[in-house]
Amino acid sequence: MATLKDVAQKAGVPILTAYHALSDSQPVDAPQKQRVIEVAAQLRYRLNITLRDVSALANVSVATISYVLNNSAPVSPQTRRRVLDAIDALGYRPNITARNLKTARSRMIGYAWHNVYAWRKVADGYVNALLDHFLYSVTLAAEACGYRLLIFVEPPDDPVSAYEELINTNRVDGFIISGTNQDDIRIRRLLDLRFPFSSFGRANDSWDFAYVDVDGAQGIESATSHLLAQGHHNVAILGWPEGSLSGDARMRGYGSAFAAAGKTPNKAWIVHTTNSIHHAYEETGNLLSMPEQQRPSGIVCFSDTMAVGAMRRIEDEGLRVGVDVAVTGFDDDPIASILRPALTSLQQPIDTIAAQMIDLLMAQIDGQPLPNHRIMLAPELIVRDSSRTPYRG
Amino acid sequence: MATLKDVAQKAGVPILTAYHALSDSQPVDAPQKQRVIEVAAQLRYRLNITLRDVSALANVSVATISYVLNNSAPVSPQTRRRVLDAIDALGYRPNITARNLKTARSRMIGYAWHNVYAWRKVADGYVNALLDHFLYSVTLAAEACGYRLLIFVEPPDDPVSAYEELINTNRVDGFIISGTNQDDIRIRRLLDLRFPFSSFGRANDSWDFAYVDVDGAQGIESATSHLLAQGHHNVAILGWPEGSLSGDARMRGYGSAFAAAGKTPNKAWIVHTTNSIHHAYEETGNLLSMPEQQRPSGIVCFSDTMAVGAMRRIEDEGLRVGVDVAVTGFDDDPIASILRPALTSLQQPIDTIAAQMIDLLMAQIDGQPLPNHRIMLAPELIVRDSSRTPYRG
DNA sequence: CTGAAAGCGCTAACAG
DNA sequence: CTGTTAGCGCTTTCAG
Secondary structure (H helix, E strand, O other): OOOHHHHHHHHOOOHHHHHHHHHOOOOOOHHHHHHHHHHHHHOOOOOOOOHHHHHHHHOOOHHHHHHHHHOOOOOOHHHHHHHHHHHHHHOOOOOHHHHHHHHOOOOEEEEEEOOHHHHHHHOOOOOOOHHHHHHHHHHHHHHHOOOEEEEEEOOOOOHHHHHHHHHHOOOOOEEEEEOOOOOOHHHHHHHHHOOOEEEEOOOOOOOOOOEEEEOHHHHHHHHHHHHHHOOOOOEEEEEOOOOOHHHHHHHHHHHHHHHHOOOOOOHHHEEEOOOOHHHHHHHHHHHHOOOOOOOOOEEEEOOHHHHHHHHHHHHHOOOOEOOOEEEEOOEOOHHHHHOOOOOEEEEOOHHHHHHHHHHHHHHHHOOOOOOOOEEEEOOEEEOOOOOOOOOOO | OOOHHHHHHHHOOOHHHHHHHHHOOOOOOHHHHHHHHHHHHHOOOOOOOOHHHHHHHHOOOHHHHHHHHHOOOOOOHHHHHHHHHHHHHHOOOOOHHHHHHHHOOOOEEEEEEOOHHHHHHHOOOOOOOHHHHHHHHHHHHHHHOOOEEEEEEOOOOOHHHHHHHHHHOOOOOEEEEEOOOOOOHHHHHHHHHOOOEEEEOOOOOOOOOOEEEEOHHHHHHHHHHHHHHOOOOOEEEEEOOOOOHHHHHHHHHHHHHHHHOOOOOOHHHEEEOOOOHHHHHHHHHHHHOOOOOOOOOEEEEOOHHHHHHHHHHHHHOOOOEOOOEEEEOOEOOHHHHHOOOOOEEEEOOHHHHHHHHHHHHHHHHOOOOOOOOEEEEOOEEEOOHHHHOOOOO
């Protein structure tokens, strides 16, 4: 394949002129332009600026250009200037694919986008704009490090295969994982393969890997304490089935809030159910049908989804949310501020989570040691009308 | 760099044995394994199966392997079998980066993820899980064609630069665009560069490019007709500011529904405002304060977001949504079915949209002609409680 | 039908 | 400090 220099020489014009003629980026004397275009056609040359063209124009070797570009070797100021000018004049952009092949890096981070159908079906009205925001923050944090995100779908029956495929074909340098569970097979596999990743959420505590998580215990404790401080004596909790890491931690937060207030919760106030509007609705019905002395006037929920179900049931029972029964959620989904009354919720610091996860991932990709790779962040309680009014029962 | 074959020869074992010893994929006689590992260390060999290893094991040239992999040349059944077996035995996966460099393709599609902060601020309570679902569907459709999605962020001040960067560095073969506007500068630029893309939504009608759009006129017409058929005489519409392509089309649908019913709408029922809960709330207040003869008993909205504002105002005025005043939305956001009463809305066929967009994009990338590249799809009216009851005013 | 060989555009020893 | 050069792993003519 001919180079830009070949074309320029054969047409008897400077390299830059040939470039302008071919790229239309600057006006060129008509007959010259004509000649350049003819020569290019003859040599079957298609304009495509590479290192070699820059090196020809700047009269330095390709290595020097690479050094300037990557700061990988000292270059004299004059040479650097000349290189930079040539790059600018030709509008050169390095071919990432070639660089990746050489460096055996892809500068890509894999992230599995959730299956919309799956959660629509499983959770009948599951609400979660969190991942939406999370994706944005992770993308931004990754771009700041020169990485981009590759989105893929995890086949529900075999989530690991997609990860292996991406690794084996050198598509990505690392993964961001979310929606973890106790014995997460994705984490298990990546750990076995010693492939870089960081996760939003913990898993099996005996595994040693990089994660960022939100302190659910602390969050639920603050929500529970908030309701107790508002004068509610009977505060119930709508949680997930026992046995999940995050669920059990959150449930402990409920206990500590009571302990701190010198109280003990009624066993019947502690509900374990599925994370769905429907189940929360049903369980709230049970709570509200308790004898008056024991009936909860406050309900702490593990998610905004559940809080929606609780609120709806409270209203259907002819009670007023925020007046007769206070409710708090978790996640601070945009829906929380849209609901009427607006829902008190625990806001997750998504931007910080994303930034920290990328930090942890970059360190692994660059082979640096990971001192603190188990990061816990505190959620912030955003108080709204669903729990703002002090209770006088 | 030494190859697997070199290691095997020097250790005096078959290639496959060397592979098993190094990969731990199958048990190997201990002393042999030891020897292989030593030789590998000595030659500084790190296990990394390439075409050459497969060719060595199958006793064919690397070209032949490439032929069977890509079906790019006829290969005898026996040879193919041998190649396939070798690939299987060594767990070979082609290095995509090398392939991309050679073929000057990246097998990546760029898609800009929306700026969460932007819409949070601009639209005070903008609701949109549509893009969430859209991303999933596009990812799936792309994967079916062997492509993956690269997500990036558009800098609000200079959205085009990110596109150019991705093109110039050969990161992507095409783009998927959403959230278009009339004279969309992204489309303008991609058109100038003759770079493959397809868009969800139209732009300047004088531009010739591939898009898939939902027929807003037809959608609004069906919603309006639905309310008229339910017995509502006074049906208002909450739309966007005039001058937008999709907005004006939708407004025409409102007119045609009235025309079809042999009626004429009151000018005061036609509202142009910003797509936000807040503004919809305000404007609904104005509508409801009209003299009784003219007061609307039905409100068609351009979005679910606006419908939320309208519903809230109706309730705040002491009226019942779905009984005193019917409301319809657009998009069928998950929130539509969560609201009480549930919101009648126009569902966009996201999966079909995504699949068609990928089809259009693939044709461009493969240089095929694009016969029908202006695709309009009809939204489906999902009737719920916000408009189900016939009106008897 | 199969193989040898020439690169794709870049990086990084190594030599000057 | 700068240049020469050997590949990264793959595809694809072009011969045989």
